[in-house]
Amino acid sequence: MKTLLLSLFVAFFGLASPVRAEPVVVVNAASSIGPLSQDEIINIFLGRYRRLPTGDAAQPIDQPESSALRAEFYRKLVNKDVNEINAYWSRLIFSGRTSPPLQAASVAEVTVQLLARPGAIAYVERAQVDKRLRIIMEFPR
Amino acid sequence: MFITRKNRPRSFDWLWKNATAGALFCLSLSTPVAQAQDSTAAGWSAVSLHGFGTLGFTRGDDDNAELVRDLSQPNGAGTHWATKVDSLLGVQANIHFSTATEGVVQLVSRYHADSTYRPEVTWAFVRHDFSPDFSLRVGRLGTEFYMLGDSRLVGYSNLSVRPPPDFYGSLVLSYIDGLDVIMTRPVASGLLKGKLFAGQSPESTPYAPGILWDLKGSQLVGGYLDYIRGPWQFRLSHAQVRFEQEAPFDELLQGSLPQPYLSQVPAMAMAGQSARFSSLGLVFDQGPINVQFMLNQIRHDSAAYTSTKAAYVMAAYRLGAVTPYLGVSRSVSDAAVLTGNPAFYPVTASLVAHSVTDQHTYTAGARWDVQKDMALKAQVDWVRGTPASVFLLKDVQTGSWDGNLTAVSLTLDFVF
Numbered sequence: 408m409k410t411l412l413l414s415l416f417v418a419f420f421g422l423a424s425p426v427r428a429e430p431v432v433v434v435n436a437a438s439s440i441g442p443l444s445q446d447e448i449i450n451i452f453l454g455r456y457r458r459l460p461t462g463d464a465a466q467p468i469d470q471p472e473s474s475a476l477r478a479e480f481y482r483k484l485v486n487k488d489v490n491e492i493n494a495y496w497s498r499l500i501f502s503g504r505t506s507p508p509l510q511a512a513s514v515a516e517v518t519v520q521l522l523a524r525p526g527a528i529a530y531v532e533r534a535q536v537d538k539r540l541r542i543i544m545e546f547p548r
Numbered sequence: 549m550f551i552t553r554k555n556r557p558r559s560f561d562w563l564w565k566n567a568t569a570g571a572l573f574c575l576s577l578s579t580p581v582a583q584a585q586d587s588t589a590a591g592w593s594a595v596s597l598h599g600f601g602t603l604g605f606t607r608g609d610d611d612n613a614e615l616v617r618d619l620s621q622p623n624g625a626g627t628h629w630a631t632k633v634d635s636l637l638g639v640q641a642n643i644h645f646s647t648a649t650e651g652v653v654q655l656v657s658r659y660h661a662d663s664t665y666r667p668e669v670t671w672a673f674v675r676h677d678f679s680p681d682f683s684l685r686v687g688r689l690g691t692e693f694y695m696l697g698d699s700r701l702v703g704y705s706n707l708s709v710r711p712p713p714d715f716y717g718s719l720v721l722s723y724i725d726g727l728d729v730i731m732t733r734p735v736a737s738g739l740l741k742g743k744l745f746a747g748q749s750p751e752s753t754p755y756a757p758g759i760l761w762d763l764k765g766s767q768l769v770g771g772y773l774d775y776i777r778g779p780w781q782f783r784l785s786h787a788q789v790r791f792e793q794e795a796p797f798d799e800l801l802q803g804s805l806p807q808p809y810l811s812q813v814p815a816m817a818m819a820g821q822s823a824r825f826s827s828l829g830l831v832f833d834q835g836p837i838n839v840q841f842m843l844n845q846i847r848h849d850s851a852a853y854t855s856t857k858a859a860y861v862m863a864a865y866r867l868g869a870v871t872p873y874l875g876v877s878r879s880v881s882d883a884a885v886l887t888g889n890p891a892f893y894p895v896t897a898s899l900v901a902h903s904v905t906d907q908h909t910y911t912a913g914a915r916w917d918v919q920k921d922m923a924l925k926a927q928v929d930w931v932r933g934t935p936a937s938v939f940l941l942k943d944v945q946t947g948s949w950d951g952n953l954t955a956v957s958l959t960l961d962f963v964f
Contacts, residue, residue: 459680
């Protein structure tokens, strides 16, 4: 009974005030990409400047379009909602400029692409960082 | 930085031919490259299709002038609901040849110069990134005389229903056949970005009811310097157009004069003359706040057009899915100076009067992001000018036009 009440309690409050996603920016643990500042991450994910300190091109990867993690990432990164990010990219796409980040179809695909592509940079839920990944930027709490 | 008028080769034909050949070569490679990419990129396709569009309704309150989005439209909204001012549909294919090379083709159908919705190829180019901070594009390219100018048809990407006509309305050159280079460098914790472009126009523009001015072959060169730091973006830009074909003054005056007008008043000729567009833009975009401020000056060598200055400021604040905005814009001509044979002053004055603007526009509106990739907008524009202010409107009934017009617009903007 206690367990049931507890799980009901968790479910209720879990729905009423969902735990905020906590994105961290990661790379392949084997990559030579070092820690980057928030401004550098903004430049990479908004397509303003994608040259890494190593001289290579950064390849940003986005979480699935409707994911809460993606919304939280852009809210923390530039304080913009996903509609504004979409409007921003529609301007750049339809004026033939930089491509938006690669759009992963699932959370699992983010890691697959991150490990496969040189220069790849993604953001994942902090709890999902394992030893194949390395954190290069965290948002101030 | 810019090629002077006198020394420039008269034609960019060689460039366009080379660009077309390059584009065709790359397109011929597209299928095998696409397949190779697909097998390595685990499902990320090498060809993508996108589109954008607007369904718009606009009406004014004055029978004496029609509101247009820009001067490429031969007529616009009068006192009945009109869809032709803002409605349009665009489709675009992006072809990724490699991570550094991309081809883009865009078609847009909108109400334009020849009074139809005949689709135009607005973009068709190949871009190559020589490094992450240096890229070259060759082919058909949208013009970017002013900040945000190359995406002014993409309603979804803009806050207001249309870019302020006082500022953008005189731009009739939407694209060029040519090339551009873009370079970016980090400077003092910001980014410095420079672009240079050159090419020639394939377009024509409505000059008077039933009369087009062919702009084909007109040469365009220009560039800008951008500085982006945090929420701030600052831009300085300059562009120059050298008109190739004569403006249709003689066609307009046909029969009313004993000799062709331009043979009597050569100072009014447009062919071989230049117009220079200088502008300054400042954008502040942080969280829910977006403020844009721009200034421009257009100077004409020919006596046929008055030189103008324009400015606008627009401020928006996002409240959840709704973003209300307010703006004010101004466009004003320098005093017209009549030149040439005084016997023709009355005709010269009436021709120059077509290019006179002296008005403010006050704008209030709201954008509502109804759902993903779709926005509804409602906007009111109060045009307040002098009776002489006719340049940025169409079908102006001089004599009864008092310079004031109020227009209401509703649009649905989408991307897919």
